[in-house]
Amino acid sequence: MNINLISDTVTKPTPGMLKAMMTAEVGDDVFKADPSVNALEKKVAEMFGKEAALYFPSGSMTNQTAIKLHTNPGDQLICDKYAHVYNYEGGGASFNSGVSCKLVDGHRGMMTAEQVEAAINPPDFYHSPLTSLVCIENTTNKGGGACWDFEELKKIKAVCEKHNLGYHLDGARLWNALVVKKNRPNSTENCSTLSASV
Ligand SMILES: Cc1ncc(COP(=O)(O)O)c(C=O)c1O
Incomplete structure:
Protein backbone atom coordinates (compact mmCIF):
# COMPACT_ATOMS: atom_id res chain seq x y z
CA MET A 1 0.00 0.00 0.00
CA PHE A 56 -20.34 25.22 -0.42
CA PRO A 57 -18.15 22.91 -2.51
CA SER A 58 -14.84 24.16 -1.10
CA GLY A 59 -13.36 25.49 2.12
CA SER A 60 -11.74 28.52 0.48
CA MET A 61 -15.03 29.51 -1.14
CA THR A 62 -16.76 29.24 2.24
CA ASN A 63 -14.14 31.35 4.01
CA GLN A 64 -14.09 34.00 1.31
CA THR A 65 -17.87 34.31 1.30
CA ALA A 66 -18.00 34.54 5.10
CA ILE A 67 -15.34 37.26 5.18
CA LYS A 68 -17.21 39.21 2.53
CA LEU A 69 -20.48 38.93 4.45
CA HIS A 70 -18.99 39.97 7.79
CA THR A 71 -16.90 42.95 6.63
CA ASN A 72 -16.83 46.12 4.57
CA PRO A 73 -13.87 47.22 2.40
CA GLY A 74 -11.19 48.86 4.54
CA ASP A 75 -12.06 46.80 7.63
CA GLN A 76 -9.62 44.54 9.45
CA LEU A 77 -10.05 40.98 10.64
CA ILE A 78 -8.18 39.31 13.47
CA CYS A 79 -6.65 35.87 13.00
CA ASP A 80 -3.71 33.80 14.13
CA LYS A 81 -0.46 34.18 12.19
CA TYR A 82 -0.91 30.60 10.94
CA ALA A 83 -4.48 31.14 9.68
CA HIS A 84 -5.43 29.60 6.36
CA VAL A 85 -7.37 32.76 5.41
CA TYR A 86 -4.13 34.75 5.74
CA ASN A 87 -1.42 32.35 4.53
CA TYR A 88 -3.29 30.67 1.70
CA GLU A 89 -6.37 31.36 -0.41
CA GLY A 90 -4.28 33.56 -2.73
CA GLY A 91 -4.69 36.78 -0.76
CA GLY A 92 -8.43 36.44 -1.33
CA ALA A 93 -9.39 38.35 1.82
CA SER A 94 -7.76 41.50 0.46
CA PHE A 95 -8.82 40.94 -3.16
CA ASN A 96 -12.42 39.88 -2.60
CA SER A 97 -13.29 41.88 0.50
CA GLY A 98 -10.67 44.66 0.64
CA VAL A 99 -9.79 43.80 4.25
CA SER A 100 -6.46 43.52 6.04
CA CYS A 101 -5.53 40.90 8.64
CA LYS A 102 -4.24 41.70 12.15
CA LEU A 103 -2.07 38.72 13.02
CA VAL A 104 -1.95 37.29 16.52
CA ASP A 105 1.05 35.32 17.77
CA GLY A 106 -0.86 32.33 19.10
CA HIS A 107 0.12 28.77 19.95
CA ARG A 108 -0.11 26.25 17.09
CA GLY A 109 -2.63 28.45 15.30
CA MET A 110 -4.79 29.06 18.40
CA MET A 111 -5.23 32.45 20.09
CA THR A 112 -6.48 33.27 23.56
CA ALA A 113 -9.50 35.50 24.16
CA GLU A 114 -7.16 38.01 25.82
CA GLN A 115 -4.97 38.14 22.71
CA VAL A 116 -8.03 38.66 20.53
CA GLU A 117 -9.35 41.49 22.69
CA ALA A 118 -5.91 43.18 22.73
CA ALA A 119 -5.79 43.05 18.90
CA ILE A 120 -9.02 45.03 18.42
CA ASN A 121 -8.36 48.52 17.09
CA PRO A 122 -9.97 51.38 19.04
CA PRO A 123 -13.25 51.98 17.18
CA ASP A 124 -13.16 55.75 17.71
CA PHE A 125 -9.61 56.16 16.29
CA TYR A 126 -10.35 56.67 12.61
CA HIS A 127 -6.72 56.31 11.47
CA SER A 128 -6.89 52.57 12.18
CA PRO A 129 -8.91 50.14 10.11
CA LEU A 130 -12.15 49.15 11.78
CA THR A 131 -11.95 45.69 13.34
CA SER A 132 -15.08 43.81 12.32
CA LEU A 133 -14.33 40.08 12.33
CA VAL A 134 -12.45 37.35 14.18
CA CYS A 135 -11.50 34.22 12.21
CA ILE A 136 -10.52 30.99 13.88
CA GLU A 137 -9.72 27.54 12.52
CA ASN A 138 -10.49 24.16 14.10
CA THR A 139 -8.47 22.03 13.74
CA THR A 140 -5.56 24.23 12.70
CA ASN A 141 -3.88 23.42 9.42
CA LYS A 142 -0.46 25.11 9.82
CA GLY A 143 -0.62 24.44 13.58
CA GLY A 144 -0.33 20.72 12.82
CA GLY A 145 -3.93 19.69 13.48
CA ALA A 146 -4.22 21.23 16.97
CA CYS A 147 -7.73 21.27 18.50
CA TRP A 148 -9.12 24.23 20.39
CA ASP A 149 -10.29 24.09 23.97
CA PHE A 150 -14.04 24.68 23.67
CA GLU A 151 -14.03 26.99 26.70
CA GLU A 152 -11.56 29.31 24.92
CA LEU A 153 -13.83 29.38 21.88
CA LYS A 154 -16.69 30.49 24.13
CA LYS A 155 -14.51 33.21 25.67
CA ILE A 156 -13.64 34.52 22.20
CA LYS A 157 -17.34 34.48 21.34
CA ALA A 158 -17.98 36.67 24.40
CA VAL A 159 -15.26 39.11 23.24
CA CYS A 160 -16.90 39.25 19.80
CA GLU A 161 -20.30 39.96 21.31
CA LYS A 162 -18.88 42.64 23.62
CA HIS A 163 -17.20 44.46 20.72
CA ASN A 164 -19.86 43.73 18.11
CA LEU A 165 -17.54 41.66 15.90
CA GLY A 166 -18.38 38.81 13.54
CA TYR A 167 -16.99 35.39 14.50
CA HIS A 168 -16.10 32.97 11.72
CA LEU A 169 -14.97 29.39 12.14
CA ASP A 170 -12.97 27.82 9.33
CA GLY A 171 -14.07 24.26 10.00
CA ALA A 172 -12.23 22.51 7.19
CA ARG A 173 -11.34 19.81 9.73
CA LEU A 174 -14.15 20.34 12.21
CA TRP A 175 -15.20 16.70 12.03
CA ASN A 176 -11.72 15.68 13.19
CA ALA A 177 -12.02 18.09 16.13
CA LEU A 178 -15.45 16.73 17.05
CA VAL A 179 -14.25 13.13 16.99
CA VAL A 180 -11.24 13.90 19.16
CA LYS A 181 -13.15 16.04 21.67
CA LYS A 182 -15.82 13.35 22.01
CA ASN A 183 -13.20 10.80 22.91
CA ARG A 184 -10.71 13.00 24.79
CA PRO A 185 -12.57 16.13 25.95
CA ASN A 186 -9.53 17.84 27.48
CA SER A 187 -7.15 17.20 24.63
CA THR A 188 -5.50 19.94 22.60
CA GLU A 189 -3.19 17.42 20.97
CA ASN A 190 -2.66 16.80 17.33
CA CYS A 191 -5.96 15.59 15.89
CA SER A 192 -4.39 13.90 12.91
CA THR A 193 -2.53 11.60 15.28
CA LEU A 194 -5.45 11.13 17.59
CA SER A 195 -8.06 10.49 14.95
CA ALA A 196 -5.98 7.56 13.80
CA SER A 197 -6.25 6.05 17.27
CA VAL A 198 -9.94 6.63 18.06
C1 LIG B 1 -8.01 25.13 7.51
C2 LIG B 1 -8.32 25.09 6.07
N1 LIG B 1 -9.19 25.98 5.55
C3 LIG B 1 -9.52 25.98 4.25
C4 LIG B 1 -8.97 25.06 3.39
C5 LIG B 1 -9.33 25.15 1.93
O1 LIG B 1 -10.16 24.13 1.57
P1 LIG B 1 -10.43 23.85 -0.01
O2 LIG B 1 -9.22 23.19 -0.51
O3 LIG B 1 -11.64 22.96 0.03
O4 LIG B 1 -10.70 25.17 -0.65
C6 LIG B 1 -8.07 24.11 3.86
C7 LIG B 1 -7.49 23.12 2.95
O5 LIG B 1 -6.71 22.28 3.33
C8 LIG B 1 -7.73 24.13 5.23
O6 LIG B 1 -6.86 23.28 5.74
Whole structure:
Protein backbone atom coordinates (compact mmCIF):
# COMPACT_ATOMS: atom_id res chain seq x y z
CA MET A 1 0.00 0.00 0.00
CA ASN A 2 1.24 3.49 -0.86
CA ILE A 3 0.71 5.97 2.03
CA ASN A 4 1.15 9.63 1.09
CA LEU A 5 1.07 11.95 4.10
CA ILE A 6 1.76 15.20 2.22
CA SER A 7 -1.87 16.30 2.82
CA ASP A 8 -5.27 14.86 3.72
CA THR A 9 -6.41 16.28 0.36
CA VAL A 10 -4.63 13.50 -1.56
CA THR A 11 -7.00 10.84 -0.23
CA LYS A 12 -9.22 9.05 -2.73
CA PRO A 13 -12.85 7.95 -2.27
CA THR A 14 -13.41 4.45 -0.95
CA PRO A 15 -15.71 2.02 -2.84
CA GLY A 16 -18.43 2.84 -0.27
CA MET A 17 -18.09 6.56 -0.94
CA LEU A 18 -18.17 6.03 -4.71
CA LYS A 19 -21.31 3.88 -4.36
CA ALA A 20 -22.97 6.58 -2.24
CA MET A 21 -22.15 9.16 -4.95
CA MET A 22 -23.44 6.98 -7.76
CA THR A 23 -26.71 6.20 -6.00
CA ALA A 24 -27.33 9.64 -4.46
CA GLU A 25 -30.60 11.36 -5.24
CA VAL A 26 -29.74 14.53 -7.14
CA GLY A 27 -31.55 17.62 -8.41
CA ASP A 28 -31.04 21.27 -9.22
CA ASP A 29 -29.64 22.99 -6.16
CA VAL A 30 -30.41 26.42 -7.67
CA PHE A 31 -34.11 25.60 -7.22
CA LYS A 32 -33.47 23.92 -3.86
CA ALA A 33 -34.44 20.68 -5.62
CA ASP A 34 -31.42 18.57 -4.70
CA PRO A 35 -32.64 16.25 -1.90
CA SER A 36 -29.09 15.31 -0.85
CA VAL A 37 -27.95 18.92 -0.50
CA ASN A 38 -31.20 19.85 1.26
CA ALA A 39 -30.77 16.97 3.73
CA LEU A 40 -27.14 17.91 4.38
CA GLU A 41 -27.98 21.58 4.99
CA LYS A 42 -30.83 20.66 7.33
CA LYS A 43 -28.68 18.24 9.29
CA VAL A 44 -25.80 20.69 9.70
CA ALA A 45 -28.11 23.58 10.67
CA GLU A 46 -29.65 21.38 13.38
CA MET A 47 -26.25 20.19 14.60
CA PHE A 48 -24.98 23.72 15.10
CA GLY A 49 -28.22 25.32 16.30
CA LYS A 50 -28.51 27.61 13.27
CA GLU A 51 -31.59 28.78 11.39
CA ALA A 52 -30.20 27.49 8.12
CA ALA A 53 -27.05 26.16 6.48
CA LEU A 54 -25.65 26.61 2.98
CA TYR A 55 -23.56 24.00 1.22
CA PHE A 56 -20.34 25.22 -0.42
CA PRO A 57 -18.15 22.91 -2.51
CA SER A 58 -14.84 24.16 -1.10
CA GLY A 59 -13.36 25.49 2.12
CA SER A 60 -11.74 28.52 0.48
CA MET A 61 -15.03 29.51 -1.14
CA THR A 62 -16.76 29.24 2.24
CA ASN A 63 -14.14 31.35 4.01
CA GLN A 64 -14.09 34.00 1.31
CA THR A 65 -17.87 34.31 1.30
CA ALA A 66 -18.00 34.54 5.10
CA ILE A 67 -15.34 37.26 5.18
CA LYS A 68 -17.21 39.21 2.53
CA LEU A 69 -20.48 38.93 4.45
CA HIS A 70 -18.99 39.97 7.79
CA THR A 71 -16.90 42.95 6.63
CA ASN A 72 -16.83 46.12 4.57
CA PRO A 73 -13.87 47.22 2.40
CA GLY A 74 -11.19 48.86 4.54
CA ASP A 75 -12.06 46.80 7.63
CA GLN A 76 -9.62 44.54 9.45
CA LEU A 77 -10.05 40.98 10.64
CA ILE A 78 -8.18 39.31 13.47
CA CYS A 79 -6.65 35.87 13.00
CA ASP A 80 -3.71 33.80 14.13
CA LYS A 81 -0.46 34.18 12.19
CA TYR A 82 -0.91 30.60 10.94
CA ALA A 83 -4.48 31.14 9.68
CA HIS A 84 -5.43 29.60 6.36
CA VAL A 85 -7.37 32.76 5.41
CA TYR A 86 -4.13 34.75 5.74
CA ASN A 87 -1.42 32.35 4.53
CA TYR A 88 -3.29 30.67 1.70
CA GLU A 89 -6.37 31.36 -0.41
CA GLY A 90 -4.28 33.56 -2.73
CA GLY A 91 -4.69 36.78 -0.76
CA GLY A 92 -8.43 36.44 -1.33
CA ALA A 93 -9.39 38.35 1.82
CA SER A 94 -7.76 41.50 0.46
CA PHE A 95 -8.82 40.94 -3.16
CA ASN A 96 -12.42 39.88 -2.60
CA SER A 97 -13.29 41.88 0.50
CA GLY A 98 -10.67 44.66 0.64
CA VAL A 99 -9.79 43.80 4.25
CA SER A 100 -6.46 43.52 6.04
CA CYS A 101 -5.53 40.90 8.64
CA LYS A 102 -4.24 41.70 12.15
CA LEU A 103 -2.07 38.72 13.02
CA VAL A 104 -1.95 37.29 16.52
CA ASP A 105 1.05 35.32 17.77
CA GLY A 106 -0.86 32.33 19.10
CA HIS A 107 0.12 28.77 19.95
CA ARG A 108 -0.11 26.25 17.09
CA GLY A 109 -2.63 28.45 15.30
CA MET A 110 -4.79 29.06 18.40
CA MET A 111 -5.23 32.45 20.09
CA THR A 112 -6.48 33.27 23.56
CA ALA A 113 -9.50 35.50 24.16
CA GLU A 114 -7.16 38.01 25.82
CA GLN A 115 -4.97 38.14 22.71
CA VAL A 116 -8.03 38.66 20.53
CA GLU A 117 -9.35 41.49 22.69
CA ALA A 118 -5.91 43.18 22.73
CA ALA A 119 -5.79 43.05 18.90
CA ILE A 120 -9.02 45.03 18.42
CA ASN A 121 -8.36 48.52 17.09
CA PRO A 122 -9.97 51.38 19.04
CA PRO A 123 -13.25 51.98 17.18
CA ASP A 124 -13.16 55.75 17.71
CA PHE A 125 -9.61 56.16 16.29
CA TYR A 126 -10.35 56.67 12.61
CA HIS A 127 -6.72 56.31 11.47
CA SER A 128 -6.89 52.57 12.18
CA PRO A 129 -8.91 50.14 10.11
CA LEU A 130 -12.15 49.15 11.78
CA THR A 131 -11.95 45.69 13.34
CA SER A 132 -15.08 43.81 12.32
CA LEU A 133 -14.33 40.08 12.33
CA VAL A 134 -12.45 37.35 14.18
CA CYS A 135 -11.50 34.22 12.21
CA ILE A 136 -10.52 30.99 13.88
CA GLU A 137 -9.72 27.54 12.52
CA ASN A 138 -10.49 24.16 14.10
CA THR A 139 -8.47 22.03 13.74
CA THR A 140 -5.56 24.23 12.70
CA ASN A 141 -3.88 23.42 9.42
CA LYS A 142 -0.46 25.11 9.82
CA GLY A 143 -0.62 24.44 13.58
CA GLY A 144 -0.33 20.72 12.82
CA GLY A 145 -3.93 19.69 13.48
CA ALA A 146 -4.22 21.23 16.97
CA CYS A 147 -7.73 21.27 18.50
CA TRP A 148 -9.12 24.23 20.39
CA ASP A 149 -10.29 24.09 23.97
CA PHE A 150 -14.04 24.68 23.67
CA GLU A 151 -14.03 26.99 26.70
CA GLU A 152 -11.56 29.31 24.92
CA LEU A 153 -13.83 29.38 21.88
CA LYS A 154 -16.69 30.49 24.13
CA LYS A 155 -14.51 33.21 25.67
CA ILE A 156 -13.64 34.52 22.20
CA LYS A 157 -17.34 34.48 21.34
CA ALA A 158 -17.98 36.67 24.40
CA VAL A 159 -15.26 39.11 23.24
CA CYS A 160 -16.90 39.25 19.80
CA GLU A 161 -20.30 39.96 21.31
CA LYS A 162 -18.88 42.64 23.62
CA HIS A 163 -17.20 44.46 20.72
CA ASN A 164 -19.86 43.73 18.11
CA LEU A 165 -17.54 41.66 15.90
CA GLY A 166 -18.38 38.81 13.54
CA TYR A 167 -16.99 35.39 14.50
CA HIS A 168 -16.10 32.97 11.72
CA LEU A 169 -14.97 29.39 12.14
CA ASP A 170 -12.97 27.82 9.33
CA GLY A 171 -14.07 24.26 10.00
CA ALA A 172 -12.23 22.51 7.19
CA ARG A 173 -11.34 19.81 9.73
CA LEU A 174 -14.15 20.34 12.21
CA TRP A 175 -15.20 16.70 12.03
CA ASN A 176 -11.72 15.68 13.19
CA ALA A 177 -12.02 18.09 16.13
CA LEU A 178 -15.45 16.73 17.05
CA VAL A 179 -14.25 13.13 16.99
CA VAL A 180 -11.24 13.90 19.16
CA LYS A 181 -13.15 16.04 21.67
CA LYS A 182 -15.82 13.35 22.01
CA ASN A 183 -13.20 10.80 22.91
CA ARG A 184 -10.71 13.00 24.79
CA PRO A 185 -12.57 16.13 25.95
CA ASN A 186 -9.53 17.84 27.48
CA SER A 187 -7.15 17.20 24.63
CA THR A 188 -5.50 19.94 22.60
CA GLU A 189 -3.19 17.42 20.97
CA ASN A 190 -2.66 16.80 17.33
CA CYS A 191 -5.96 15.59 15.89
CA SER A 192 -4.39 13.90 12.91
CA THR A 193 -2.53 11.60 15.28
CA LEU A 194 -5.45 11.13 17.59
CA SER A 195 -8.06 10.49 14.95
CA ALA A 196 -5.98 7.56 13.80
CA SER A 197 -6.25 6.05 17.27
CA VAL A 198 -9.94 6.63 18.06
C1 LIG B 1 -8.01 25.13 7.51
C2 LIG B 1 -8.32 25.09 6.07
N1 LIG B 1 -9.19 25.98 5.55
C3 LIG B 1 -9.52 25.98 4.25
C4 LIG B 1 -8.97 25.06 3.39
C5 LIG B 1 -9.33 25.15 1.93
O1 LIG B 1 -10.16 24.13 1.57
P1 LIG B 1 -10.43 23.85 -0.01
O2 LIG B 1 -9.22 23.19 -0.51
O3 LIG B 1 -11.64 22.96 0.03
O4 LIG B 1 -10.70 25.17 -0.65
C6 LIG B 1 -8.07 24.11 3.86
C7 LIG B 1 -7.49 23.12 2.95
O5 LIG B 1 -6.71 22.28 3.33
C8 LIG B 1 -7.73 24.13 5.23
O6 LIG B 1 -6.86 23.28 5.74
